[in-house]
Amino acid sequence: MRTVFRPPAPTPLPTMPGLVQLLRTLHRNPLECWSKEFFEQPIVRIRLPFLEAVLVHDPVAIKHVLVDNAESYRKDPIQRRILAAGLGDGLLSVEGQQWELQRRTLAPLFARRTVSSFSDVMLRVADALCDRWRGLKAHGTVDVAQEFTLLTLNMLAVTIFSDGIGSDFNAFSAAMNDYFDALGRIGVLDLLGAPDYVPRPGRKRLRKALAYFEEVIDEIIAVRRRRLDRVNDTEAPNDLLTLLLRVPDPATGRPLSPKEVRANILTFLSAGHETTANALTWATFLLSQSPHWYERVRAEADVALDGDRNGLLEQLVLTRAVIEEALRLYPSIAALSRVPECTDAIGEINVHPGSLIVIAPYVLHRHRCLWNEPDLFDPARFLAPARTGIPRYAYLPFGAGPRTCIGSSFALQEATLVLAKLVQQFEMQLAPATKVWPVQKITLRPANGLPMRITPRSNA
Template sequence: MRAPKPPARPDRVSLPHYLRLFRADILSAQPARLYRAWMAEFRAPLLRSCLCNDPDLVDLVLNRRPQDFPKSARLREGLAPLLGRSVFVTNGAEWARQRRLIDPAFERGRLREAFPAMLDAARAARGRLAARAGEWVEIEQEASHVAADIIFRTLFSIPIEHHVASRVFHEFRAYQRAQPLLNLAALLPLPRFLPRLHPRRVRRAARAIRSLIGELVAERAAALAAGTAPPDLASRIMTATDPETGHRFGPAEMVDQVAIFFLAGHETSASALAWALYLLAATPERQARVAAEGRAFAAAPSFANLARLGFTRDVFREALRLYPPVPMMVRETTRRERFRGRDIGRGTQIVLSPWHLHRHERLWDDPDDFRPERWQEAAARRTARSAYLPFSSGPRVCPGAGFAMIEGPLVLATLLADLRFSADSGAEPVPVAHLTVRARDGIRLRICHRDATSPIQPADETKPLRNQ
């Protein structure tokens, strides 16, 4: 099955036309040639950027010399209303100190402790969807619901139904649609003394989210002082001490970190889960394989038995390849560089694009095809070592990568053990970039009980779905 992607623009368009496309959606603004190019430069009077698809350049920026290519200050300004100075946007010594406090909470032993909360959230999602059997459901909303539930249960030991958690979730839905991952305002090199003008609805939603998170942090600080706090991720991070400085996160710093945990742990997981469910709904035979693994796992659900969800894990990997939640990452040069024989000036925006790397015609076999079986092939595994970046790479790799790779297969297996999903072949979703890669008009799937007569008709899995 050929997975949907937005139509790439022609290779040659005028600058005003390109800027209009970019403002509407960065994915559909990209020219077709970028899916086979190793590098491309963009020059405008106030901006110079360089897209790097060459795996050697990606390795240079993320792994070999990451200190010379910090996170873009312009991108940081674009996300500042919600994220403040969280670990996602800081650089240098500040970032290193934050990672020393955060990383221990996501070690594998800690993830084992989080497994029961993840399983409870997955089962709750199965119950909500089972109650809607026979209906067409907007699955992105449901994926957001379960991902947020997992974050709140593992971070603060509260379910999504908790009054503060529920309010954060609903405020975030407003923020998600209002704030794109990249926008022209964030990339323009305005003088630092000029304030960034964020839309009013972005600022309002960010203030509301941060205020609610502040309530949760204050409650947890009081519980820690009283000795009544549960041993969850929030408690571990708030009591962690930097081995080099003896520093701990203060309340304001903790609000910043919880904001990025919620964004990275909820929004990105929701994106990947929704696309994985769509891809399985469109390929019933593969869906049946995941269901079989899910039923076997449900008979003996344990952290150790997650290892038996092999094909389910490959499905989730493939969904992350085709629809990387964060489609582009931006770094900034701190000195003059020479990339592939070209001079790159100081202050150039270096764009690393999982979206293009994961679908690059010179790196992957059948790059636009949904084929989870590829992950058992030596060629795909070799390519993945240098051209698969759903969680970034190097020192700045997402600390929650292991968390996500447990959460995704667990939720898919739990849902599909009991439920069937079918897709409308006449309404192919079109991916666009908001905070993460989402469908332009949502993803509608029909649900029925797996032990009931299925409304799903067998499909030719090699035939592309019809476009909208």
């Protein structure tokens, strides 16, 4: 039985494409732009007519940019321009003091203890999906990518906003889909730095989705404000919404403004669901191609899920390793970018405020100097003792430094519990004639979804 295999990914190009080809490919699928040298060299500088980019895939240099000298770097204007439509005042996009204040205020909700307390709810949401899948026609085929997108949105709705999303969940989810689709492609206009008033394709759809979100989120806030007015502190729901509305910044005593509250609700819903859905989608795909790991994860789930719920997560070591390996091969956020605020040296290379610094987890995680057989699926790399050999800053699915993902424990817990449940209860096989291909559209996902045949285990 094969234990490792090579999952689909673009073969690195022999050399970088010319400008026109590069812009076309960036628009279609940035993953297909990477040439061999990026996977072999620690730092590569490229000069385009409108931009100088420095691609950094050396752990020491990454630490310099994201951690040690983080205050000298900002999120880049392209990323901000793309995200600004709607998320502009949320934690993902703000900078400086506003970021510090928001991060301090929001951190308690994502503390490990708080996240652990969501385990039971997460398992209940996973159970609801299992019930639905059991009702599918014999050998029913479903697009699990879509299923996981709904599941992870619902997970946020019931854990973080304990009253749920409020209005019609399906309509909200459809609007979220539309929103990501419209945001999803790197436009040439964005790359060239065209100002916001220049019309871009997809902006109308984006505005429509945003207007809808604003309406729904304002309603959620209004309902919660009325409820908070009626109850005392101990009776208030203990969730992100209460925190957003009530808790002042520990340092300044200032609460978040209504605009910041709304932007953060949208930020958590959008930053937290598709990323996690992709991790689950890729993990499911990878397992479906590796009977050896499917059996191992199932054996682990049989013991852990049917036993004592205390310490459940710590028992799901193999399941977690599969999720981590899925995030290595297919990191939901395939590239991070920064701009220096002043001249700086990254390794031997001088960068200045006009440079764009790119750290691409997709490249880093497949770098020839950092990983053994980087293109092969092998979750064993994340098991002891091999795990200790992974250099710090060689594996960055959640970024690093002060702007590291605030929801990483939440996402890993959710993905691990859901995957264990599904593998325990179902056979999941790729639908015949499906070609799986990774595409980077804001997040990294399979180009045409992931149709799978789902069969309850007892009937398999």
